[in-house]
Amino acid sequence: MAKIVLGVSSSIAIYKACDLIRALQKRNHEVQVVMTSKATQFISPHLFQALTAKPVLVNLFGEREAERLEHINLARQTELLLIAPATANIIAKMATGIADDFLSTFYLAVECPVIVAPAMNEAMYLHPRTQANLAELYRQGVVICEPEKGYLACGEEGWGRLAEIETIVDLAQKVLASREKWKNKKILITAGPTREPIDPVRFISNRSSGKMGYELAQEGRRRGAEVILISGPTSLPSPYKVKVIRVETANEMKREVEKYFDEVEVIIMAAAVADFRPAEVMNSKWKKTQGVPEIKFVLTEDILGYLMVHPLRQEKIIVGFAAETENLEAEAKKKLKEKGLDLIVANNISCPGIGFEADFNDVLILDRYGQQIHSGIKSKREISQLIFEAIEAYREKLT
Numbered sequence: 001m002a003k004i005v006l007g008v009s010s011s012i013a014i015y016k017a018c019d020l021i022r023a024l025q026k027r028n029h030e031v032q033v034v035m036t037s038k039a040t041q042f043i044s045p046h047l048f049q050a051l052t053a054k055p056v057l058v059n060l061f062g063e064r065e066a067e068r069l070e071h072i073n074l075a076r077q078t079e080l081l082l083i084a085p086a087t088a089n090i091i092a093k094m095a096t097g098i099a100d101d102f103l104s105t106f107y108l109a110v111e112c113p114v115i116v117a118p119a120m121n122e123a124m125y126l127h128p129r130t131q132a133n134l135a136e137l138y139r140q141g142v143v144i145c146e147p148e149k150g151y152l153a154c155g156e157e158g159w160g161r162l163a164e165i166e167t168i169v170d171l172a173q174k175v176l177a178s179r180e181k182w183k184n185k186k187i188l189i190t191a192g193p194t195r196e197p198i199d200p201v202r203f204i205s206n207r208s209s210g211k212m213g214y215e216l217a218q219e220g221r222r223r224g225a226e227v228i229l230i231s232g233p234t235s236l237p238s239p240y241k242v243k244v245i246r247v248e249t250a251n252e253m254k255r256e257v258e259k260y261f262d263e264v265e266v267i268i269m270a271a272a273v274a275d276f277r278p279a280e281v282m283n284s285k286w287k288k289t290q291g292v293p294e295i296k297f298v299l300t301e302d303i304l305g306y307l308m309v310h311p312l313r314q315e316k317i318i319v320g321f322a323a324e325t326e327n328l329e330a331e332a333k334k335k336l337k338e339k340g341l342d343l344i345v346a347n348n349i350s351c352p353g354i355g356f357e358a359d360f361n362d363v364l365i366l367d368r369y370g371q372q373i374h375s376g377i378k379s380k381r382e383i384s385q386l387i388f389e390a391i392e393a394y395r396e397k398l399t
């Protein structure tokens with residue numbers, strides 16, 4: 001049972017909010033309704049008040065003093081903020097931080113998970129501005145309950161229909177359950193390439209974009225874990241509410257991993273760490289007139305090797321990545337065993353359009369107990385969800 005605030009905005013799908021309240025109550029959740037003032041033009045707050053046995057909150061500057069401070073008090077107690085139906089307008093306000101009514105102000109005040117279930121006409125939903133706003137909300141950690149395709153109130157067929165009530169309620173259950181699983185847990189994620197300097201202006205690096213590690217960091221955060229992201233150089237913005245530590249070289253990355261290793265429970269090594277670095281870094285720029293330089297390489301320090309012999313190793317779940325060009329399954333199994341990992345995520349980098357730099361990937365996730373998940377081609381966002389599901393399943397086997 002959780003304390004859920006249901007934010008209701010002025011979409012034509014508002015009539016479905018009654019069924020949603022009932023469905024949440026059936027699962028023993030306590031529901032408090034907050035409406036936008038335009039929503040009250042569709043349905044009187046009295047209806048929701050009767051269904052929930054609680055006064056509906058609409059105004060930030062309500063008549064009662066208690067009501068005026070409610071957005072902060074309530075924010076502290078709320079375990080889930082669910083906005084359904086969510087108009088294009090409330091989504092835009094949340095994305096940009098506009099706080100001009102109770103609901104939009106409340107969004108900024110809560111620390112709990114937030115689910116948004118959009119409902120609108122197809123053109124509004126597919127408008128690049130709405131899509132960009134939804135992407136921004138996702139980046140802020142909001143879980144989006146995607147609308148469905150079907151008959152819309154405007155008389156058209158298309159995308160934008162509010163997700164089915166059962167779908168919304170199931171998602172709420174899932175979000176609440178995963179919060180329980182990751183409450184007070186810390187995760188360390190490495191991401192991106194490393195850069196090994198040759199001289200003050202040149203370096204060797206690799207094609208990792210960091211996208212997979214950043215998606216994992218967002219997903220971990222969304223599930224309620226505290227996330228520390230140790231990132232090599234990337235052009236990606238820092239995920240919200242994630243502690244980001246930026247490093248350049250493999251050795252710097254190792255130092256930071258060592259620093260945080262004790263305090264985390266799960267370590268996901270998604271960075272493409274350089275295996276070699278120039279033995280010496282030149283103090284000044286090597287000039288063309290000096291001819292072609294001869295660069296001697298040495299091995300970088302092995303981060304995984306260090307972790308595996310750490311006295312606290314057995315208390316941690318360590319997830320490694322393997323980029324292979326052939327015999328994916330056999331190579332992944334070999335690496336899982338040789339490196340002593342708990343889980344491994346292997347992908348075939350010889351396939352065009354997936355893997356390095358791409359938004360999509362196709363991975364095989366293996367755990368030490370022989371559990372295998374083949375993702376098929378999916379977005380890195382979806383793959384990060386699968387990886388977390390595999391970690392959660394693995395954790396359950398340990399207990």
Ligand SMILES: Cc1cc2nc3c(=O)[nH]c(=O)nc-3n(C[C@H](O)[C@H](O)[C@H](O)COP(=O)(O)O)c2cc1C
Nearest residue numbers: 009010011012013036038039087088089090119120
């Ligand atoms: C009959 C009617 C139906 C509407 N349905 C929707 C809808 O389904 N989705 C949406 O985003 N906006 C819809 N709108 C527009 C919103 O009500 C309008 O953008 C409003 O300013 C949103 O305010 P709010 O987000 O504060 O509730 C509808 C408007 C009317 C008059």
